[in-house]
Amino acid sequence: MKKIVVGITGASGSIYSIRLIQELLEKKIYVHVICTENGKKVMKYETALDLEEWVNELKSKYNHIKLEDINDMFSGVASGSYKFDAMIILPCSMGTLAEISNGLSRNLLCRVADVALKESRRLIISPRETPLNAIHLENMLKLSKLGVTILPPMPGFYHKPKTLEDLVDFVVGKILDSLSIENKLFEKWND
Ligand SMILES: Cc1cc2nc3c(=O)[nH]c(=O)nc-3n(C[C@H](O)[C@H](O)[C@H](O)COP(=O)(O)O)c2cc1C
Numbered sequence: 796m797k798k799i800v801v802g803i804t805g806a807s808g809s810i811y812s813i814r815l816i817q818e819l820l821e822k823k824i825y826v827h828v829i830c831t832e833n834g835k836k837v838m839k840y841e842t843a844l845d846l847e848e849w850v851n852e853l854k855s856k857y858n859h860i861k862l863e864d865i866n867d868m869f870s871g872v873a874s875g876s877y878k879f880d881a882m883i884i885l886p887c888s889m890g891t892l893a894e895i896s897n898g899l900s901r902n903l904l905c906r907v908a909d910v911a912l913k914e915s916r917r918l919i920i921s922p923r924e925t926p927l928n929a930i931h932l933e934n935m936l937k938l939s940k941l942g943v944t945i946l947p948p949m950p951g952f953y954h955k956p957k958t959l960e961d962l963v964d965f966v967v968g969k970i971l972d973s974l975s976i977e978n979k980l981f982e983k984w985n986d
Pocket residue numbers: 803804805806807831832833834837840887888889890891923924925
């Protein structure tokens with residue numbers, strides 16, 4: 796079974812990670828969820844979802860999801876010897892982006908990103924902030940040069956979205972495409 800780590804931070808837009816996690820579970824991919832303390836607060840504020848309660852609900856339907864403790868450096872995913880296929884940080888705050896680009900591993904989310912980098916595993920970062928200052932841009936460039944995919948949650952409009960869900964699905968579909976996971980979340984150009 797494929798294993799993917801989904802990191803969630805306190806940037807705006809956890810609605811994207813909620814949709815991504817649902818899709819990964821449907822596709823029978825094992826999902827490790829790591830959310831920062833601010834990530835949980837912003838998620839509750841924006842979506843009214845309590846992450847722990849939501850994951851517990853999901854567990855009654857799927858047995859391939861684990862909510863990690865952000866402070867647990869003894870977790871399997873903290874070690875390079877634990878094989879996961881990819882990590883996606885969605886949405887990624889500028890604070891977490893700065894920590895990762897400077898090699899800080901002060902919580903489990905940043906540690907797993909550091910593991911992905913040192914083990915040359917797939918790492919996708921969806922940074923969210925606007926406008927961007929030069930520090931943000933330099934941090935993204937630094938990580939891009941290390942092979943990280945910088946995939947900002949920027950929905951296109953050429954698929955003529957009608958609902959908020961259409962916009963969310965566009966971004967999540969782009970992420971699944973980037974992971975080479977088949978999906979029909981948005982109509983591909985000239986498909
Ligand atoms: C409602 C809300 C929305 C926020 N949106 C963003 C954002 O889009 N991007 C960002 O970098 N920070 C955003 N922040 C600030 C981060 O939550 C803050 O910098 C936090 O320290 C990030 O910590 P974390 O990376 O550990 O989650 C937001 C804060 C709040 C309360």
